Amino acid sequence: MDKSGASPTRWLPVAVIMFGVGWGANQFASLLGLYTERLHLGGGAAQAMFGVYALGLVPGLALGGPASDRFGRRRVALPSACASAPVTLVLMAGSAVPELLYAGRLLAGVVTGAVLAAGTAWVKELAPGPGVRATALAVSAGFGAGPLAAALVAQWAPYPLVTAYLPHLAIMAVTVPAAMRVPDVRPVRRARGGGGLRLGGLRRPAFRGAIAPVAIWTFAAPTSAFALLPTIVPVQHAPIVHSGLITALTLGSGMAAQPVARRLEARHPRLVARAGLAAVTAGMLAAALTVVLREPALNAAAAVPLGLGYGFVLTYSLGETARIAAPDELAGLTAVAYAVIYAGMFTPLLLTVLAEVVPMALLLTVLSGLAALCLLRTTRQAVFRS
Incomplete structure (x- = not known):
């Protein structure tokens, strides 16, 4: 117990529901190939279903973050987490009615956005030291475990586009009731004089x-x-499991990068950004080589640096956002940061569409070059400000 009599681990149930919501948000990823095959999807339809999730994040983040700044973290995070399981039921119904997959992915974005924005701030206030770190690790663990479990079930279980989602329903049934006992530690702030919610950090x-x-x-x-x-670059044997393993390897690499990122952050936050962008640059080049050689074994060679880049960049982005945000705009500015973060989920759809006229390997090489330019810019900023 701390001096106030509260448990020092009272933040843990909140981090766990964020793990569960992250699981539900990404379990769809390893099933893209199966949906394309079983539902006869084409023209980037599966990637569109994957990317529409990011559209749902916009209202989830934009409303959930500022609303929790005003009304409290519990009042936003818990109802949103409760909605995660019904959204999964919509995805399960999508095996019979494919149009529901778009609705399910959109709703998954709304739910995830609200939980991430409110939950990140809630955990940070419950545990000012390890809060941001616990949040990033919990979400990353859910993002990686969800698609791996879904792939393992879908590869061998009957009715794979239904049974793959059952583990998530079980997780939410256990985690949400535990989080309901966690209090808000920040007093609710009512609106003043008709003034709107301001995000001063956006002007910085x-x-x-x-x-x-x-x-x-x-x-x-x-x-x-x-x-x-x-x-x-698909594999011939157990392709669903291969997809799940690549997803888990990518996001697992991101989790492994985060402790290193925290040590670099203690020296200077820009070191974290530079390490992340360097990994992304290398990973995109490896991805281009994988496409050229059409060698599935090289998927892992691209997944590791791209995952490491994810871990470094996520740690930097959330950490810097929390550092510059005023107390009354913490969740709101975190929501904006997450909106920028998740905009990158449209990358597979964008590349799939552009690949109709430009070779995919060239597109990935261009992305590598753009990441290198961002790295150069970040390095120059660090030099000029040192």
């Missing part, structure tokens, strides 16, 4: 110039590894 050069250009790579990198490459 530190966000627009130093966080946003780095944060956009957070999901542009890993989704290129697990939502794009396995559909372009």
